Amino acid sequence: MxxxxxxxxxxxxxxxxxxxxxxxxxxxxxxxxxxxxxxxxxxxxxxxxxxxxxxxxxxxxxxxxxxxxxxxxxxxxxxxxxxxxxxxQMNMRIGIIECLPAYIVSSMIDLGYDLGWNIDVSIGNTISLLDAFDRNEYDAVIIGAGFSNVQHTRATLLSSELVLITEKNFPTIKDISSLDGEVFMLSSKKCATSTRNYTSLFKEGHIIPKRIVECGSYPVLFSSVAAGKGVSLVLRCSIGSEVQSKIKIHELFGQYNDFKIELVYRTGCPNLDSTKFRGLITSIFQDPRLHNIGD
Structure with missing residues (x-):
């Protein structure tokens, strides 16, 4: 029937x-x-x-x-x-910078599952994500600090360090000026955060790189560095446990010790408690794995 x-x-x-x-x-x-x-x-x-x-x-x-x-x-x-x-049912569109480890994205998806939310996650670079947010393509973006403005509602999620990574047998870097003439690798030349940090590094160390190689993704960047094809400047928390044993991490100091990741979000989403949402996202960034890499 x-x-x-x-x-x-x-x-x-x-x-x-x-x-x-x-x-x-x-x-x-x-x-x-x-x-x-x-x-x-x-x-x-x-x-x-x-x-x-x-x-x-x-x-x-x-x-x-x-x-x-x-x-x-x-x-x-x-x-x-x-x-x-x-x-x-809550539908959320969230953009995340690509330098964050994969377990952050997994935690975001798990959060949506637990709350009964539909969370769509996209990966990109800071500038493109923020532009898309301003075009209402995202409800929230997780980006490098320093590019949002006073019109954005934002909250700091993580303060971490930038480190230099090389292949395992590379001599310990005691002075960044020793990197003059090296090949430098980055995930994308479109990433404003990476470009800004490299500019600061080159200026401070009076470095003229042999060339700058765009790898297209962090997995390719890490495997290339491990193979001795160049050096790279990365956020410490982006180094996964499976990569750590294959590379050498070199500490930096001063301005490189306070790289911030921030949440930019909307406060007027229907049926969404924005304060609760900010607290939930912040809790994801309390993962100890983000703070205990290469120490």
Whole structure:
């Protein structure tokens, strides 16, 4: 039995004839008749006494009618609850800078699952993510600090260090000026945060790199550095445990010890407690793995 058949049957009973049932359901009479016959064939009974002045229920038809009304009411109630849940479910679009470790993204997805939210996560660089946020393409972005402005609502999530990484047997870097003439590697030349930090490093160390190689992603960058193809300046927390044993980490000081990651978010999202949302995202960045790499 199909709901459409039960609805046709109940409507015929309620209106008294097939013609009026067809009008109420916006169907042709032959369609209503076909659905009634299908029910009768399926149950192998006669449900309606058909007369010139209308239709009346048989004894078997009365039994089906009572059940059909309950079934249709339950189906309608189910549909309303599903629609209400869908309309009330939180949908969040979040952009995250690519230098963060993969477990941060996993934690974000787990958070959405636990709260019943639909969280769509995209990876990008600070400038492109912030531009997309300003175009309302994201509800929140997690980016490098220093590029948002006073019109943005923001909160610091993490303060970490920038470190130099090289292949395992590279001599300890005691003076960054010794890197003059080295090949430098970065994930993307479009990443404003990396470009700014490299500019500061080159200026401070009077470094003229042999060349700057764009790797396209952090996994490629780390594998290239491990293979001795160049050196790189990265956020300490971006170094995963699987990479740490394959590279050498060199400490930096001064301005490189206070690199901040911040959350930029909207405060006017319907059904969203922005203070609670900020607290939940902040809690993800309390992961000890972000603070205990290469010490």
């Amino acid at each position: 199909k709901l459409s058949e039960l609805l046709a049957f109940v409507t015929v009973v309620d209106t008294g004839n097939i013609t009026q049932a067809a009008e109420r359901l916006n169907r042709v009479q032959s369609s209503i008749s076909h659905r009634i016959r299908s029910l009768e064939d399926n149950l192998d009974v006669t449900l309606l006494d058909r007369k010139t002045d209308g239709c009346s229920l048989t004894a078997q038809g009365q039994i089906l009618y009572d059940y059909a009304v309950k079934i249709l009411n339950l189906a309608d109630d189910c549909k309303k609850n599903i629609l209400h849940y869908s309309s009330s």
